[in-house]
Amino acid sequence: MGEVKLHGSWASPFSNRVVWALELNGIPYEFVQEDLTKKSPLLLHYNPVYKMIPVLVHGGKAICESSIILEYIDEIWPQKPLLPIDPLDRAAARFWIKFIEDKEATMRRIFVARGEDKEEARRASLEVLRTVEERGLGGGGKFFGGDAINMVDLTYGWIAVWMKVLEEVLDMKLIEGPEFPRLQAWAESFRTAAVIRDHIPDHQKMVIHLRRRREELLLLQSAPS
Numbered sequence: 247m248g249e250v251k252l253h254g255s256w257a258s259p260f261s262n263r264v265v266w267a268l269e270l271n272g273i274p275y276e277f278v279q280e281d282l283t284k285k286s287p288l289l290l291h292y293n294p295v296y297k298m299i300p301v302l303v304h305g306g307k308a309i310c311e312s313s314i315i316l317e318y319i320d321e322i323w324p325q326k327p328l329l330p331i332d333p334l335d336r337a338a339a340r341f342w343i344k345f346i347e348d349k350e351a352t353m354r355r356i357f358v359a360r361g362e363d364k365e366e367a368r369r370a371s372l373e374v375l376r377t378v379e380e381r382g383l384g385g386g387g388k389f390f391g392g393d394a395i396n397m398v399d400l401t402y403g404w405i406a407v408w409m410k411v412l413e414e415v416l417d418m419k420l421i422e423g424p425e426f427p428r429l430q431a432w433a434e435s436f437r438t439a440a441v442i443r444d445h446i447p448d449h450q451k452m453v454i455h456l457r458r459r460r461e462e463l464l465l466l467q468s469a470p471s
């Protein structure tokens with residue numbers, strides 16, 4: 247079977263989606279907290295291309311990139327399938343995973359946008375959320391995966407958890423607005439689901455962390471090049 251280690255960071259949405267997958271499957275693992283300002287030689291060894299967390303190390307072999315790690319977990323520990331069995335449903339699940347991954351840069355912009363750019367970044371994020379609200383969550387179940395959490399839910403999980411933090415840090419409404427009833431219901435179901443609810447970083451700790459991180463990035467942005 248081999249020992250399982252996850253190099254990650256407590257505040258990273260990418261790292262947490264892997265934590266959720268491991269926990270849902272009941273896979274014992276060791277969490278290795280990485281300091282992203284001073285990456286460990288081991289992290290650089292395991293992920294020499296992107297030098298990023300998360301990295302899953304299974305039996306000494308590294309798997310990088312959170313969505314690829316989720317697929318790996320699903321293949322190695324299939325006891326609790328993270329993707330639908332039906333090929334058409336599987337394709338639809340992968341479509342929505344790809345959708346939010348493609349929109350990541352758009353959604354990230356709001357974190358360090360200022361002035362007019364902030365309003366434009368908010369508008370672009372809301373557009374993405376509207377598409378998920380209207381087209382992604384129409385299946386009628388509690389989750390993207392119906393009545394059980396699947397890989398799509400895990401990939402979108404940051405929206406359920408980090409959006410609330412972002413709303414507080416940026417002092418603006420994102421999914422809390424009246425136009426997102428389905429997303430709000432899904433987010434509440436996700437945050438309170440068994441296993442997930444015990445593995446969500448503390449809200450206030452994240453607010454403090456993201457405020458500090460935002461200030462650092464804004465300083466970097468305004469520093470003369």
Ligand SMILES: N[C@@H](CCC(=O)N[C@@H](CS)C(=O)NCC(=O)O)C(=O)O
Binds near residue numbers: 311312313
């Ligand atoms: N596409 C990657 C993104 C991972 C990512 O952005 N990781 C961040 C932490 S949230 C990181 O390691 N940042 C360190 C750096 O960029 O140097 C994935 O899905 O795993």
